[in-house]
Amino acid sequence: MELEAAKMIGAGLATIALAGIGAGLGNVFGSYLTGAMRNPAAADKQRPTMMLAFALVEATGLFALLIAFLILFG
Amino acid sequence: MASPIEQFNVDKYIELEVAGVDVSFTILSMLMVLVTLALTVFFLGGTRKSQLVPSRWQLVVEMSYTFIANLVKENVGREGKSYFPFVFTLFFFILGLNLAGMIPYSFTVTSHLAFNLAIAMFVFLGVTVIGFVKHGFGYLKLFLPSGVPGWMMPLVVVIEIISYFIRPISLSVRLFANMMAGHIMMKVFAGFIISMGAAGVVGAVAAIAPFTINVLLTGLEILIAFLQAYVFAILTCIYLNDAMHPSH
Numbered sequence: 001m002e003l004e005a006a007k008m009i010g011a012g013l014a015t016i017a018l019a020g021i022g023a024g025l026g027n028v029f030g031s032y033l034t035g036a037m038r039n040p041a042a043a044d045k046q047r048p049t050m051m052l053a054f055a056l057v058e059a060t061g062l063f064a065l066l067i068a069f070l071i072l073f074g
Numbered sequence: 075m076a077s078p079i080e081q082f083n084v085d086k087y088i089e090l091e092v093a094g095v096d097v098s099f100t101i102l103s104m105l106m107v108l109v110t111l112a113l114t115v116f117f118l119g120g121t122r123k124s125q126l127v128p129s130r131w132q133l134v135v136e137m138s139y140t141f142i143a144n145l146v147k148e149n150v151g152r153e154g155k156s157y158f159p160f161v162f163t164l165f166f167f168i169l170g171l172n173l174a175g176m177i178p179y180s181f182t183v184t185s186h187l188a189f190n191l192a193i194a195m196f197v198f199l200g201v202t203v204i205g206f207v208k209h210g211f212g213y214l215k216l217f218l219p220s221g222v223p224g225w226m227m228p229l230v231v232v233i234e235i236i237s238y239f240i241r242p243i244s245l246s247v248r249l250f251a252n253m254m255a256g257h258i259m260m261k262v263f264a265g266f267i268i269s270m271g272a273a274g275v276v277g278a279v280a281a282i283a284p285f286t287i288n289v290l291l292t293g294l295e296i297l298i299a300f301l302q303a304y305v306f307a308i309l310t311c312i313y314l315n316d317a318m319h320p321s322h
Contacts, residue, residue, distance in 0.1 A: 052308060055252075055301045062251035 010071045017064035024057040078261035082185055082254070101181050102189065109170035109183075138166070142307070149311035153318050161314075164193070165307040172253065172299035176292070184302075185253040190246035197310050198242040205317035216320040245309060252302050256295045263288045 032050040036043035088099035120135030128136060142162045146154045168184060175182025183189055205213040217234040218227070263284045270281040 048304075051301055052305060055298075055305045056248075059248035059252060059305075062255050063247065065255055066247065066251050 007071055011068040014064050014068040014071060017067075018061060021057060021061035021064070024060070025054065028053045028057055078258045078265065081181070081257060081261060084186075102183050102186065105171065105174055105181055105183050109167065109174055113166055113170050145308060146311055149308060150315045150318060154311070154314060157314055161307050161310055164197075164310060165303050168193075168249070168306050169300065169303035172303055173296070175253065175257065176296055176299060182253050182257055184249055185257060187246060187250045190250045191242065194242040194246035197245065197313065201310075201313045201317045204314070205320060208317065209320055213317070213320050216316055241313065245306065249302050249306055252298055256291075256298055260288060260291050260295065263291060 028050065032043075032046065035046065085101045086098040087101065087104060090097045090099065117135055120131045123129075124132060139162075142165055143158060146158050146161055150157065171183045174180055175185065205216070209215075217231050217238070219230060219234065222230050266284040267281045267288070270277040270284065
């Protein structure tokens, strides 16, 4: 019973990683927007790079989800 | 109601066992065959009657060719040209499987770690072999970045080695987690619609909210399907670039 409770708490704690992911995603889009506002001509060329960064950051968040699943069902 | 992870169950169509190893023809195998057939028809059909002024179908095929060709040229350089067919196949196979998972009642092959890890290990081992064949033991210079002060060398080398061997895991888990999480999320919101709709008129009206979210999520998932195939291809290119030019 206590193990079950500890697992639940652990899975909840694993979601703290979302704080970092939120900051990271905000940084990706914010920095892109800042750059795009300063030099709109160069913005289009950098969009794929931004999307790549978005995908990489998002995947990091999903690693936390994976850990939560491993704790709950592993 | 079915649980959100029930969609990942592997159905066996033809049960087979060779020397104690389960080699059944499953829904995974069937989707891989179907996607390969669809891609073959798409690319062969588009280039069957090539014209100087392309038809719409031919245009799409040519655009996908230039897209990957540019990707390889920008990330690997001139020497990467011989690996273009591999990256092209990899990108469109993963993209096809991701998109096939978006068809209702279908199945997402890339949401199974076994499949992703097999592909990622193939890329990792291939890149390592290419690096050693091209540069011999000079490939180990990859672990010695230039411009690092001497006293930091031991630490940097250890970190570089760990980050090198974690590549196949991060490559496969990234794709796996994205596809799995997205499909679970869609099923959870679909479950909300059913349970809210069963709770009377007020619930049925309120169920419009999760339905809207689900429509938006479908769009997001199609974007993610493209993005993750793109990320897989571009990371393969970056690893190939490391194998071509190890001293960075």
